[in-house]
Amino acid sequence: MTCIIIDDEPLAVDLLESHASKIEDLKVIGAFNNPLEALKILREKSVDLLFLDIQMPEITGVEFKKIINPDIKVIFTTAYSDYALESYDLDVVDYLLKPISFQRFLQAVEKVQNRNPKPITEEESDYCFVKTEYRHQKLFFSDILYLKGLSDYVSIQTKEGKVLTLQKMKEFEQSLPKSKFIRVHKSYIIALEHIEFIERNRIIIEGEYISIGATYKDTFWKKVENK
Structure with missing residues (x-):
């Protein structure tokens, strides 16, 4: 640039x-x-x-x-x-x-x-690059468990650990493959394949209890029930 x-x-x-x-x-x-x-x-x-x-x-x-x-x-x-x-x-x-x-x-x-992120589809790739600190970190979609939005950055929980980035949740929501990821809360985007179970309106992934927000509840259950 x-x-x-x-x-x-x-x-x-x-x-x-x-x-x-x-x-x-x-x-x-x-x-x-x-x-x-x-x-x-x-x-x-x-x-x-x-x-x-x-x-x-x-x-x-x-x-x-x-x-x-x-x-x-x-x-x-x-x-x-x-x-x-x-x-x-x-x-x-x-x-x-x-x-x-x-x-x-x-x-x-x-x-x-x-500002204008390029949407990434499954047909194009099975990975993405995330800007973190001074480098672009390659992440395979299959390794991402969930994303957690914090005040000034996003924490991406992978199988190997956490990756922090200043990118916004909205940008990830638009660019991640829709068949693999879904937003379930204003602060969480989760990988459907890594859901262990759903209990009392909460999703459990690797011991993390993630609440399903009221705004996202209907869309989430439609996605789950149609799979």
């Missing part, structure tokens, strides 16, 4: 470049203190992501966002929280408040990578 950094503060540019260098599949192809100088490269090269400061003298980040290709994903970077609401109206991926930690930077990049 290619990106450009625009910020009128040289130290802020240096920090963002340093953060980006730690992410293997993120490539900085330009860094500018003057947003108008960045227009040329935006017209000539394919750019996936733009880290864009809001408060700049020549043109604000909000104004700049309105004139560039809408297909370019934008993450606002700023020392002020005043523009947060307007940024969401502009369909900005994320809004980072300075000083920006690497963890927060990484979360924002993950949002871009996962």
Whole structure:
């Protein structure tokens, strides 16, 4: 994924470049203190992501966002929280408040990578890759027992242990094979083949008791009874 950094503060540019260098599949192809100088490269090269400061003298980040290709994903970077609401109206991926930690930077990049996840079907593959820390972890669907959604990340319980990722439950729900996995609770997606038994509206997998949420109950029982 290619990106450009625009910020009128040289130290802020240096920090963002340093953060980006730690992410293997993120490539900085330009860094500018003057947003108008960045227009040329935006017209000539394919750019996936733009880290864009809001408060700049020549043109604000909000104004700049309105004139560039809408297909370019934008993450606002700023020392002020005043523009947060307007940024969401502009369909900005994320809004980072300075000083920006690497963890927060990484979360924002993950949002871009996962905004349009490609659905994975059984016909295409029997495995998927999950972004965890600085690598993509290969997981076979048959090894996944269940997924548990936590506050800022998802815990994937496999036969070998847990894998943590910043991807969202909704993204997994859309991409995992529907014949093998089903969401049974706002915090759980389970693998049907690993269900040991169902008791009192609870599913038991490897000693884990998973409640069936009211919203998902009908869909789950239809799935189970039709198998």
